[in-house]
Amino acid sequence: MDSSFFAARRAASPEHSADPLLVQGLRDSLEALLMEARADDTADPTELKQRLAGLVGKHFPAALATRALALAGRYVDYRVALGQLRTPQDLTDPGALRESLEARHKVRQQFFDGDEYEALFAREADLDRYTLARLEIARNTQLPPEQRAQALRDADGELPEARRTERLSATEHMAAAAQTAAFNAQNTDERTRHAARSTQYGEAAAHAMAQLDREEQHWQQRLDQYSQARTQQGDGAALQQLRQQLFSAEEQQRIDAALALRQLPPPAPGS
Numbered sequence: 001m002d003s004s005f006f007a008a009r010r011a012a013s014p015e016h017s018a019d020p021l022l023v024q025g026l027r028d029s030l031e032a033l034l035m036e037a038r039a040d041d042t043a044d045p046t047e048l049k050q051r052l053a054g055l056v057g058k059h060f061p062a063a064l065a066t067r068a069l070a071l072a073g074r075y076v077d078y079r080v081a082l083g084q085l086r087t088p089q090d091l092t093d094p095g096a097l098r099e100s101l102e103a104r105h106k107v108r109q110q111f112f113d114g115d116e117y118e119a120l121f122a123r124e125a126d127l128d129r130y131t132l133a134r135l136e137i138a139r140n141t142q143l144p145p146e147q148r149a150q151a152l153r154d155a156d157g158e159l160p161e162a163r164r165t166e167r168l169s170a171t172e173h174m175a176a177a178a179q180t181a182a183f184n185a186q187n188t189d190e191r192t193r194h195a196a197r198s199t200q201y202g203e204a205a206a207h208a209m210a211q212l213d214r215e216e217q218h219w220q221q222r223l224d225q226y227s228q229a230r231t232q233q234g235d236g237a238a239l240q241q242l243r244q245q246l247f248s249a250e251e252q253q254r255i256d257a258a259l260a261l262r263q264l265p266p267p268a269p270g271s
Contacts, residue, residue: 005105022119031249078111094136
């Protein structure tokens, strides 16, 4: 596979993989397996690998268990190596973020071949490249408004269709959070919020939006806790443990991008 994180993407996609092991959701399965193996907070890699053998059958079909166990062992080693990398203190610095993404990419290449890399990290890598592109555009003060808008559209166009759909969903989620922030600023009570939303969107939508508000608030609170811990103690085993405690396996793939996107201005209409 191409050595650079920023090289052209492979044409293959885990969403259409012919290999029954290397499919979308593989990383979630490995994270769930490791989480169960660390049930009593054991962090020793050798002991973790020993436990994996007795648990792999609960997370993978019998026909895939041997390969999955070997892959999980390398995933443990990868997580150890990943914990030794330094996270940029300033996630709004495009140069520092670019170096960090490249360093993480090289670590991943040490433990996984091209097809494994795609199945495990393609989704996150797409979003990371997109986040960096938006960050670089936002920090480029020499771009006039029309060129900035075009650059943002070009960055959107580089995302695979599945990622664009996910981004649209995230944008809608952020809009619900923004509405909640406005209500909070006005000290609007829940009954008034519900009445306003049900009038505008209907009763079912109002209930759904209230649920989205609660989920978004919980997500942001956990991001705050994680960000503060990383600032105070840096990367390491304790931070990795907190990461697993606060976030699901799927959510963990969004953390770095979400923290970086907090620093970006909201996209202009039509961008």
